[in-house]
Amino acid sequence: MGGLWDEIRTALHGVWQRRWIAVAVAWAVCLAGWLVVSQIPNQYESRARIFVQLRSILPGEGIATQQEQQKDIDRVRTTLASATNLEKVVRGTDLANTVATDRDVADRVAGLQKKIKITAQQDNLFEITATADSGKLSRTIVQKLIDIFVEDNLGTIRDEASQSLQFLDQQLAQRQKALQEAEAKKADFQDRYLGSLPGTGTLSERLSAARTQLAQVNQELAAAQSGLAAVNGQMAGTSATVAGAGGGGVAGPARARLAAIQGQLSEARARGWTDSHPDVIALKSQLSAAQSAAKREPVYSGGGGGASANPLYLSLRAMQADKAAQVAALTNRKAQIEADMAAIDAKIAGDPAAAQEQAEIDRNYQVLKAAYDKLLADREQVKLRSQAAGQADAVKFNVIDPPTAPPSPTAPNRPLLLTGVLIVGLGAGIAVAFGLSQLAGTFPTTARLEKMSGMPVIGSIGEVVTAAQTAHRRKRLQMFAAATAGLVVAWVALLGLEMLQRGMSA
Secondary structure, eight states, rough: HHHHHHHHHHHHHHHHTTTHHHHHHHHHHHHHHHHHHSOOBBBBEEEEEEEEEOOOOSSSOOOOHHHHHHHHHHHHHHTTTTTHHHHHHHHHHGGGGOSSSSSHHOOOOOOOOHHHHEEEEEEEEEEEEEESSSSHHHHHHHHHHHHHHHHHHHHHHHHHHHHHHHHHHHHHHHHHHHHHHHHHHHHHHIIIIIITTSSSSSHHHHHHHHHHHHHHHHHHHHHHHHHHHHHHHHHHOOOEEEOOGGTEEEEOOHHHHHHHHHHHHHHHHHHHOOSSSHHHHHHHHHHHHHHHHHHOOOOEEOSSSSSSEEEHHHHHHHHHHHHHHHHHHHHHHHHHHHHHHHHHHHHHHOOHHHHHHHHHHHHHHHHHHHHHHHHHHHHHHHHHHHHHHSSOOOOEEEEEEOOOOOSOBBBBBBHHHOOOOOOOHHHHHHHHHHHHHHHHHSSHHHHHHHHHHHHHHOOOOOOOHHHHHHHHHHHHHHHHHHHHHHHHHHHHHHHHHHHHHHHHHH
8 A cells, every 4th residue: 555655656746846747738738629619610409390180181081091191291201301402491591691603502401411300209290400500590491391391291282183183184085085986886886786686785685685584474474374274174164154043033142242252263273373372261261151141042033034144154254365365465475585586696697796796895885984984083082182172281280399499509518528628638738747757767756766776775865945945936836826727717717708608699
């Protein structure tokens, strides 16, 4: 521990012996450092935060439209610090007064690219930061960037809508012309090949429809013929007249009702209804009651004494006529359909390529019409969205924090730099004095002399200082203290000047 203390004392003594060199070096380093610090320009930083709100103008707009809007915003945000936009900033702010040539503009743009930062804080919230030589200029730069941001977004949306409408109009005109040509070709084919043929659609469609109709008519005709055969069978077993009782009797109401129910039951069976049909069951129940009433009913004598017409036979005869007419109509319909099918088959056989040509014409027409209808719907949607965007912006910008005008520079931190220069200057002076002491061939203590020489030191002689030397040394010490204090005073003065300048700029 004693050896370490001796080394410290030796080092301090060497530095003290060269204190004037240390002070001179400290002054030189501090003056040079403070000069450099004073030449560093002040940097003022202005900030602003913008919130972008996406709104769906039309009820049909959904996630896809909002994603497209978000992509537009991201694109403008990423290109906001482009050279073109920064050139607008240079020419639209006080920086325009510092440029005279395109080269100057390019230099200012390159400088702004390093001093402007756009940071996304959330999905729709981001911050614009700009640094300039004055607070007013930094604020103006940020405001100009906000204006460019808004103009680019709204202008881009409207320009894209206008370009989309122009493109759709051109495509619609082309599709309309092609559609008209397809319609003319279709009409010409109709006149040449299909004008005399029945039905609608292509030849294949017409033939298929005729076959479907023929199958349905055949079913109806079979049912009608079956009903007619049943009626004919019942008529064969039914008498056309009914003889009166006692040679001149007349049937009463009960027997007339019995005949009517029997006629209805025959008609139901002619229609193909089975005994389990509800109407047949009801008629059979009524028939049993009518038969009982007819047995109990007396027979009234008639004036002519001859036979009377059978109501059941008359009813069957009417049904026979109706069924016969139905069979005749269906037969004629079947003949007509078969004739139409023969005409279509003859047309196809006479011109085999006609069906293929018509299919191709119809297919092209349907494709063109579908494309035209889709383009027309898209154009109406774009037009409606463009009109809605002109009245109520789909993208709304809210300036959450307007651009700030900083009262004091954010860089450089002069108080810290001035203090650092002072510490470095003092350290440099001490380091130089210590280095020189190590190079000198003197021995400040007897122990050091004994250690370095390897020989024992008998003793040492103290320095005898006169009163004049003491006064001289005191004077030099005062001068050293003044020089050192002057360094600190200069540091304090520079700090005060910096604070004064900040207060005046605020």
